[in-house]
Amino acid sequence: MQPILKINLSTQIFEEYKIPAEWERDYLGAASLAARILYDDLTADLDPLSPESPLLILTGPLTGTFGPATGRFIVAGKSPATRLWAESNVGGFWGVELRKCGYDGVWLTGKSDSPLYLWLNGTKPELRAADHLWGQDTYQIQESLKAEIGSKSAKVLGIGIAGENQIPMAGIFCDHGRAAGRTGLGAVMGSKNLKAIAVLGNGEIPLARPDKYKKLRVLANRALKEDPLTSVMSDLGSAGAAEYLDYLGEMPKKYFSAGTLEGSEKISGSSVAETILVGKKACHGCVIACGRVVDIGDGEKRKGPEYEALVGFGPNLGLTDPIFATRMGELCDRYGLDLISASGTIGLAYSLYEQGIISAADTDGLALEWGNADSAETLLHQLARREGFGALLAQGSLALARHFNAESQAVQVNGLELAYHDPRGASGMALVYATSPRGACHNQSDYFLADIGQVDDSLGLAFFDRHAGAEKAANVARHQDWRTVGNSLVICHFANVPPQTLLDLVNAACGWELDLDALMRAGERGWTLKRMINLNLGLRAANDRLPEPLLKALPDGGAAGYEIPFDEMLSAYYTARGWDAESGVPSREKLIELGLEYIA
Amino acid sequence: MSAIFPSIEWLEDLKEKLNSDEKYARLAKKWEGDMLCVLEPDETLKEPMYLYIDLWHGKCRDIAIWDEIGDKKPAFILKASYANFLRVLRGELDPMQAMLTRKLGVKGNMAVMMRNVPTVLDFVRCAGEVTGEAL
Numbered sequence: 071m072q073p074i075l076k077i078n079l080s081t082q083i084f085e086e087y088k089i090p091a092e093w094e095r096d097y098l099g100a101a102s103l104a105a106r107i108l109y110d111d112l113t114a115d116l117d118p119l120s121p122e123s124p125l126l127i128l129t130g131p132l133t134g135t136f137g138p139a140t141g142r143f144i145v146a147g148k149s150p151a152t153r154l155w156a157e158s159n160v161g162g163f164w165g166v167e168l169r170k171c172g173y174d175g176v177w178l179t180g181k182s183d184s185p186l187y188l189w190l191n192g193t194k195p196e197l198r199a200a201d202h203l204w205g206q207d208t209y210q211i212q213e214s215l216k217a218e219i220g221s222k223s224a225k226v227l228g229i230g231i232a233g234e235n236q237i238p239m240a241g242i243f244c245d246h247g248r249a250a251g252r253t254g255l256g257a258v259m260g261s262k263n264l265k266a267i268a269v270l271g272n273g274e275i276p277l278a279r280p281d282k283y284k285k286l287r288v289l290a291n292r293a294l295k296e297d298p299l300t301s302v303m304s305d306l307g308s309a310g311a312a313e314y315l316d317y318l319g320e321m322p323k324k325y326f327s328a329g330t331l332e333g334s335e336k337i338s339g340s341s342v343a344e345t346i347l348v349g350k351k352a353c354h355g356c357v358i359a360c361g362r363v364v365d366i367g368d369g370e371k372r373k374g375p376e377y378e379a380l381v382g383f384g385p386n387l388g389l390t391d392p393i394f395a396t397r398m399g400e401l402c403d404r405y406g407l408d409l410i411s412a413s414g415t416i417g418l419a420y421s422l423y424e425q426g427i428i429s430a431a432d433t434d435g436l437a438l439e440w441g442n443a444d445s446a447e448t449l450l451h452q453l454a455r456r457e458g459f460g461a462l463l464a465q466g467s468l469a470l471a472r473h474f475n476a477e478s479q480a481v482q483v484n485g486l487e488l489a490y491h492d493p494r495g496a497s498g499m500a501l502v503y504a505t506s507p508r509g510a511c512h513n514q515s516d517y518f519l520a521d522i523g524q525v526d527d528s529l530g531l532a533f534f535d536r537h538a539g540a541e542k543a544a545n546v547a548r549h550q551d552w553r554t555v556g557n558s559l560v561i562c563h564f565a566n567v568p569p570q571t572l573l574d575l576v577n578a579a580c581g582w583e584l585d586l587d588a589l590m591r592a593g594e595r596g597w598t599l600k601r602m603i604n605l606n607l608g609l610r611a612a613n614d615r616l617p618e619p620l621l622k623a624l625p626d627g628g629a630a631g632y633e634i635p636f637d638e639m640l641s642a643y644y645t646a647r648g649w650d651a652e653s654g655v656p657s658r659e660k661l662i663e664l665g666l667e668y669i670a
Numbered sequence: 671m672s673a674i675f676p677s678i679e680w681l682e683d684l685k686e687k688l689n690s691d692e693k694y695a696r697l698a699k700k701w702e703g704d705m706l707c708v709l710e711p712d713e714t715l716k717e718p719m720y721l722y723i724d725l726w727h728g729k730c731r732d733i734a735i736w737d738e739i740g741d742k743k744p745a746f747i748l749k750a751s752y753a754n755f756l757r758v759l760r761g762e763l764d765p766m767q768a769m770l771t772r773k774l775g776v777k778g779n780m781a782v783m784m785r786n787v788p789t790v791l792d793f794v795r796c797a798g799e800v801t802g803e804a805l
């Protein structure tokens with residue numbers, strides 16, 4: 071691996087951090103390797119927004135190699151939203167450019183007295199004043215910084231106003247709207263007074279067996295292009311299967327309280343394709359190109375809505391307008407906000423308003439009625455700027471619910487708002503949300519796809535009915551392990567690449583001779599290590615829970631009447647993982663079996 | 671006694687079923703588009719087979735067995751091994767699972783396909799119900 075550039079923003083000292091060779095194979099890269107690197111630094115009493123709090127940006131061994139959908143990288147640290155392990159992964163082009171500079175990561179500590187940006191021109195790092203950039207949105211800094219450093223080819227990663235305001239749902243963004251959105255690491259970056267990192271490199275991306283790798287990647291990309299899931303993602307974007315998810319009752323409506331909504335068919339990739347789509351956009355080297363380019367009637371080409379934007383600012387709020395979702399998605403991107411958490415928290419406010427727990431007296435007169443788009447837009451601006459009622463929302467849904475003595479109403483796990491995949495439509499997601507190391511997240515495992523059939527014999531991933539219970543617990547654990555592998559390499563979960571193909575690519579890129587078992591084991595090791603970090607940070611078995619509203623059956627739609635047998639599922643899950651039935655702590659034997667003796 | 675799958679008699683049974691099934695007629699009332707099922711050879715089926723089905727507004731207008739695709743352009747082409755088609759028809763393999771595990775290839779307008787998932791699933795139900803004996 072190439073070294074990590076380590077920067078103390080207090081002292082402005084740069085160092086090169088060399089990753090111990092044995093860690094590379096054990097943790098693969100990116101997310102799992104970040105957990106290993108930060109294991110000792112993440113302590114229970116560490117304030118995520120203090121100078122001591124680390125922020126690690128890390129690529130994986132496949133980042134930028136033109137493998138199938140492998141232009142991605144991750145950011146990691148301690149979450150200001152959950153105070154647990156924080157990790158978020160993002161595409162675009164920035165991570166590739168970083169590797170071309172001769173670094174595989176950037177590790178930030180300390181805090182600058184005044185706003186700075188980092189300019190990494192090849193191997194030459196330089197910290198520069200960023201007072202003039204403070205207050206700019208994540209689109210504006212792209213243009214400003216490229217003009218300032220005199221290179222249109224440079225790639226910029228940075229925060230918006232939400233990160234500057236240290237809002238615990240602020241993300242870190244690159245290109246135009248590519249987001250490391252979840253877990254609030256934008257606030258950590260903001261707390262360090264670091265506005266952006268611009269990179270420009272011209273080196274080669276290292277490959278252990280370049281000739282072999284290049285042959286393999288051509289075949290892998292060709293096969294990926296022919297894959298039916300690719301056709302859906304490419305033609306229709308990440309909302310390609312929205313109608314099907316709606317049909318299954320898996321698409322949330324009215325903040326998870328309804329199973330159907332009049333007009334919900336407009337919330338889909340097909341609807342976008344038939345109305346506002348004018349083009350597609352891809353992350354580095356990706357043959358899928360799930361990114362949408364749309365024209366919403368003002369003649370401008372802009373980023374189109376992904377599934378989470380369509381649902382979060384759509385049926386979640388009783389709305390069905392893709393143009394509104396496009397506009398809100400762009401606002402979140404520009405402010406540097408995690409769209410899921412922002413729309414989820416607004417959804418909670420609407421739900422509390424409907425129940426009479428809050429009223430117009432609390433909202434500065436805003437009527438938070440389902441289908442009211444204007445109020446949602448006003449709240450989003452307020453939230454990012456910490457103004458008015460929005461200042462309360464800026465702390466996230468758990469804090470908002472607690473403020474009104476309605477904690478059980480918040481659809482979140484450990485402080486992170488649920489992604490828009492209702493576990494009552496695909497029950498595996500119940501375990502995914504409850505046990506994910508970063509709160510209610512669908513990126514640690516998009517098991518809803520396994521619940522509708524994306525399984526694989528070679529990984530031992532079997533197909534269970536979408537409403538099966540405890541019998542699928544071990545399968546969910548395996549799926550999490552497999553996605554942990556993906557988040558370490560880093561490969562996009564949208565790429566339906568056969569495991570053997572991915573294994574061959576990894577071995578050729580890294581010069582290893584791993585088999586699939588070893589790869590899965592690395593996934594399990596990474597998952598378990600993050601569990602241990604979270605236990606150190608104060609997580610307990612009582613935290614492995616689903617929010618109360620999801621334990622009740624939906625009244626209508628494709629999942630009507632179904633109740634998740636959560637307790638049995640969780641108990642089977644602990645057994646499958648080798649965790650103590652009461653405490654949820656991995657057994658010493660399990661830790662030793664996974665090569666985690668140092669924490670056993 | 672049901673016709674053997676795959677055969678022209680099976681297609682005729684399917685046509686009759688689709689044209690008399692109320693649920694299918696209701697769900698598929700907006701469907702417009704013909705489809706070709708390409709059965710790829712395996713241990714049981716020695717040569718590829720091309721089953722053509724023309725579907726329009728909840729009815730089946732035409733069926734045929736083609737010798738080849740040639741330059742014809744059906745709206746959708748579904749491609750799978752004979753065995754996997756049969757598993758889907760017998761309810762042993764979920765159609766969405768078949769697609770997501772690369773056992774069933776789908777070519778055509780994905781927007782139409784995804785928009786009409788209930789129609790597609792009900793079409794599979796009808797086809798399953800006329801499938802008894804196979805090769």
Ligand code: SF4
Nearest residue numbers: 161352353356360562
């Ligand atoms: S599928 Fe989409 S998000 Fe994933 S790498 Fe490709 S363009 Fe990026």
